[in-house]
Amino acid sequence: MSDRKPLFSSSRRQLLKGLGLATLFPAISACTATGTSQASAGRVVVIGGGFGGATAAKYIKRGNPAIDVTLVEPNKTFYTCPFSNLVLAGERTLDSIGHSYDELSQVYGVKVVHALAQDIDPVAKRVSLSDGQTLQYDKLLLSPGIDMRWNAIEGYDEAASALAPHAWKAGPQTLLLRQQLEAMADGDTFIMSVPGNPFRCPPGPYERASLVAHYLKTYKPRSKILILDGKDNFSKQGLFTAGWEAHYGDMIEWVSLSNDGRVVRVDANRKEVETEFGTRHQAAALNVIPPQKAGFIADRAGVTDASGWVPVDPVTFESTQQKDIYVVGDATIASPMPKSGFAANAQGKVAASAIVASFAGISPQDPIWANTCYSLINPDYGISVAAVYRVQENQIISVEGAGGLSASDAPDMIRRSEAAYAVGWYNAISQDTWGTKL
Amino acid sequence: MRSLLLLGFILTMTFSVNASSDWRHFPAVAERLGNQSPTEAGIDLNIPLVIDDGSSVNLKVSFNGSLANEEYLSRLWILADKNPNPDVIDFELSQAIPKVELTTRIRLGESQTVYALAQSNQGNFWLTSKDVRVTVSGCLMGNEEPQADIAMTQPRVALPRNPTPGNAAELRTMINHPMETGFREDGQGGYIPQQLVKSLNVTQAGNPVIDINFHTGTSANPFVAFFTDQFSDLTFTWTDQHGAQVTETR
Numbered sequence: 229m230s231d232r233k234p235l236f237s238s239s240r241r242q243l244l245k246g247l248g249l250a251t252l253f254p255a256i257s258a259c260t261a262t263g264t265s266q267a268s269a270g271r272v273v274v275i276g277g278g279f280g281g282a283t284a285a286k287y288i289k290r291g292n293p294a295i296d297v298t299l300v301e302p303n304k305t306f307y308t309c310p311f312s313n314l315v316l317a318g319e320r321t322l323d324s325i326g327h328s329y330d331e332l333s334q335v336y337g338v339k340v341v342h343a344l345a346q347d348i349d350p351v352a353k354r355v356s357l358s359d360g361q362t363l364q365y366d367k368l369l370l371s372p373g374i375d376m377r378w379n380a381i382e383g384y385d386e387a388a389s390a391l392a393p394h395a396w397k398a399g400p401q402t403l404l405l406r407q408q409l410e411a412m413a414d415g416d417t418f419i420m421s422v423p424g425n426p427f428r429c430p431p432g433p434y435e436r437a438s439l440v441a442h443y444l445k446t447y448k449p450r451s452k453i454l455i456l457d458g459k460d461n462f463s464k465q466g467l468f469t470a471g472w473e474a475h476y477g478d479m480i481e482w483v484s485l486s487n488d489g490r491v492v493r494v495d496a497n498r499k500e501v502e503t504e505f506g507t508r509h510q511a512a513a514l515n516v517i518p519p520q521k522a523g524f525i526a527d528r529a530g531v532t533d534a535s536g537w538v539p540v541d542p543v544t545f546e547s548t549q550q551k552d553i554y555v556v557g558d559a560t561i562a563s564p565m566p567k568s569g570f571a572a573n574a575q576g577k578v579a580a581s582a583i584v585a586s587f588a589g590i591s592p593q594d595p596i597w598a599n600t601c602y603s604l605i606n607p608d609y610g611i612s613v614a615a616v617y618r619v620q621e622n623q624i625i626s627v628e629g630a631g632g633l634s635a636s637d638a639p640d641m642i643r644r645s646e647a648a649y650a651v652g653w654y655n656a657i658s659q660d661t662w663g664t665k666l
Numbered sequence: 667m668r669s670l671l672l673l674g675f676i677l678t679m680t681f682s683v684n685a686s687s688d689w690r691h692f693p694a695v696a697e698r699l700g701n702q703s704p705t706e707a708g709i710d711l712n713i714p715l716v717i718d719d720g721s722s723v724n725l726k727v728s729f730n731g732s733l734a735n736e737e738y739l740s741r742l743w744i745l746a747d748k749n750p751n752p753d754v755i756d757f758e759l760s761q762a763i764p765k766v767e768l769t770t771r772i773r774l775g776e777s778q779t780v781y782a783l784a785q786s787n788q789g790n791f792w793l794t795s796k797d798v799r800v801t802v803s804g805c806l807m808g809n810e811e812p813q814a815d816i817a818m819t820q821p822r823v824a825l826p827r828n829p830t831p832g833n834a835a836e837l838r839t840m841i842n843h844p845m846e847t848g849f850r851e852d853g854q855g856g857y858i859p860q861q862l863v864k865s866l867n868v869t870q871a872g873n874p875v876i877d878i879n880f881h882t883g884t885s886a887n888p889f890v891a892f893f894t895d896q897f898s899d900l901t902f903t904w905t906d907q908h909g910a911q912v913t914e915t916r
C-alpha cells in the first residue's frame with residue numbers, strides 16, 4: 229500500500245528545492261520507489277501518540293525537519309491519565325484532559341495516521357495498520373503504553389472491565405468509574421484492587437483513593453474506601469497516610485499484601501472480590517487495576533522479554549532484541565525510572581535525539597533525566613517525589629542525594645503550592661507533548 | 667601485541683562463564699553438592715529479572731525433571747549469593763507432594779544470582795539459577811514501616827476452592843511476623859536483634875507432608891504456596907527461634 233503514500237513530504241521537497249535539485253525529482257522518486265532510503269533523510273514511524281510517542285515525533289522533527297515522521301495513533305483525542313483522578317472526583321471534565329494532534333501535523337509536519345498498528349515485520353521493516361495501509365520505516369519508535377493482563381486475576385477480563393472498570397487508561401473507562409461513584413449511596417463502599425510491581429504510575433492508586441475520598445467526603449460522608457493491595461508498601465506512603473488521616477479520618481482503609489490484601493478472583497456482576505486467603509469483599513463501586521504488560525504491538529515487534537516488558541539500551545532506548553526499533557515509556561524496563569508520563573516524555577526526547585544522531589552518523593550523548601511525580605491528596609493539597617537519573621555501566625541509576633520527597637511536616641501553605649505546581653507541571657508537559665495551549 | 671591478544675582471550679573466557687556454572691565458587695551450593703554434579707535442566711526458577719522492591723520478591727520454583735521409580739524430590743534450597751546470609755528458604759518434601767511447584771516471597775539486598783538446588787531421596791541433584799537486578803524505583807521511596815510486635819500473629823491457610831482428594835491443587839500459607847534479620851543497624855552503633863520464624867511443618871494425619879525452613883532471606887510475613895492432593899486432617903505448625911509455636915488445623 230506504500231504506493232498510495234506521497235513519496236516526499238513537503239519539507240523534503242523544500243529541501244530539494246533549496247539544494248537546487250528539484251529538477252531531479254522524478255528521477256529520484258523512481259529510485260525511492262524501489263525502497264532505498266538513500267534519497268531522504270530517513271523514514272521514522274512512531275506508534276502511539278501518548279506521552280512518549282507524541283514527544284518523540286515532535287522532537288525528531290525539531291531535530292531534523294527533513295526526516296519523514298509518521299505517527300500512528302487510533303484516537304483523534306488523547307486523554308491523559310494524569311489528572312484523570314480529578315475527573316473521577318468531579319473536579320475536572322474529561323474534555324479538559326483531552327489533547328489533539330493538530331500541532332504535531334500542522335506546525336511540525338508529522339504525518340498523523342489514525343489507525344491501529346496491527347503487526348510489525350522487523351526484517352522487512354514494515355508496519356501493517358488496521359486500515360489496510362503498510363508503512364515502511366528505517367527506524368521505528370514504539371510508545372504503546374500498557375495492556376492489561378486479562379485473567380491474571382480470575383474472572384477479570386475485558387468484558388468484566390465494563391462492569392468493574394480499571395480506568396487505568398483514561399477516556400470511556402474514566403467516565404464509567406465516575407458514573408459508578410455518582411451512583412453510590414451514602415454509606416456505600418468503594419473498593420480498589422491494586423497490583424504488585426511493576427505497574428503504570430506507582431503513586432496513582434493512592435492519589436485516586438485520595439481524590440475519591442474528597443468527593444465522598446463532600447457528597448457521601450458515611451461511605452468507605454477499601455484499598456486491597458498486592459504490595460506491602462507503596463510510593464510516598466508516609467505522606468499519603470498522614471494526609472488521609474488529616475483530611476479523611478478513617479474513611480480510607482488500606483489492606484496490605486501481608487494482611488491478605490491481594491485480590492485473586494473478581495465477580496464483576498456482583499462487584500465482589502476474593503483475596504488470597506479467601507476473604508470476600510463486596511462493593512457498590514469496584515475499581516480493579518489489574519497486572520499489566522507492554523502494549524501488544526511490542527510483542528508483535530519481538531521486543532518484549534519473558535517479563536512482558538521491553539528491555540532497552542539505556543543510552544538510546546533502542547531495543548536490545550531488534551535493531552532499529554526504539555521503545556520508550558511504560559512499555560520499557562527502565563527501572564529505577566518509574567512508569568510515569570514525565571519519564572515517558574523524557575525518554576521520548578532521548579530516543580528522538582538518538583534517532584536524529586544516528587541518521588546523521590554521529591553517536592548519541594549520554595542522557596540524564598529528572599522525574600517528579602506529583603500527587604494530590606485533595607485539589608489544594610499536593611505532595612511529590614523527585615529523582616534524577618543517569619547511565620552508569622550501561623544501566624540507569626538514580627543519582628544519590630538528588631531529588632527527594634516532600635517534607636513530612638510541611639505546613640498547609642507548602643502543600644497548597646505543591647498542588648499549584650502540579651497544575652503547572654500538567655500544563656507544561658501537555659504543551660511540550662501535544663502543544664495544547666492552556 | 668601478543669599479550670594483548672591473550673588478554674582479549676582471557677576476557678572473552680571470563681565473560682562466557684555463565685551464571686549456572688558460577689556455583690563452583692559459591693560455597694552454599696558447592697558444599698551441598700560435594701563431588702556430585704547437578705543436572706542443569708528440569709528445574710525452573712521463576713523470578714522477575716528486574717526487581718523494584720527487594721524486600722518482597724515473588725519466586726516460584728517448579729520441577730519437571732525425570733525421576734526413577736521410587737525416586738522423589740526430598741530437599742530443595744533457594745540460595746542467593748550476595749545476601750549477607752545466602753540461605754533464603756529451604757524445603758523438606760515428602761511423597762505426599764504430588765507436584766513440586768512452590769511459591770514464596772523472598773528478600774534480596776542487591777543485584778545477584780539466585781539459585782534453586784534440588785536433591786532427590788536417591789541423592790541426585792538438579793540446579794538452576796537466575797541473575798536478577800534489584801533497583802529501587804523512583805516513585806517507590808516509601809517510609810520505613812514501623813516494626814510491629816515480634817510475636818507470630820494471624821496464621822493463615824487457604825485451601826483450594828473446590829478441592830477433590832487425589833487431584834493436586836495449590837494450598838497457601840502465611841503468618842504475620844517482621845522477620846528481623848539481625849543485619850539492620852539500630853542507630854546506636856549496634857544491630858536490631860535477630861527475630862525469625864524458623865519453620866512451618868505440615869502434617870496429614872500425623873505424617874509429614876512438607877517441612878519449610880525460613881531464613882534471613884525469607885521476606886517478612888513468610889508466605890508459601892505448594893501443591894498437595896490431601897485436603898483434610900492437615901496440621902500446620904509455625905515455630906519461631908525461641909521455640910514458640912502457633913498451630914492451625916484444616
Ligand SMILES: Cc1cc2nc3c(=O)[nH]c(=O)nc-3n(C[C@H](O)[C@H](O)[C@H](O)COP(=O)(O)OP(=O)(O)OC[C@H]3O[C@@H](n4cnc5c(N)ncnc54)[C@H](O)[C@@H]3O)c2cc1C
Nearest residue numbers: 276278279280309310345373429557558567568569570572
Ligand atoms: C490514574 C493515573 C494517574 C497518573 N498520573 C500521572 C502523573 O501525575 N504524572 C505522571 O508523570 N504520570 C502519571 N501517570 C502515568 C502516565 O499516564 C503514563 O506513565 C504515561 O501515559 C506513559 O506514556 P506512554 O507513552 O508509555 O503510554 P500512553 O501515554 O498510554 O500512550 C500510549 C498510546 O499508544 C497508543 N497505542 C497503543 N497501541 C497502539 C497500536 N498498536 N497502534 C497505534 N497506537 C497504539 C494508545 O492509543 C495510546 O494513545 C498516571 C497514570 C494513571 C493511570
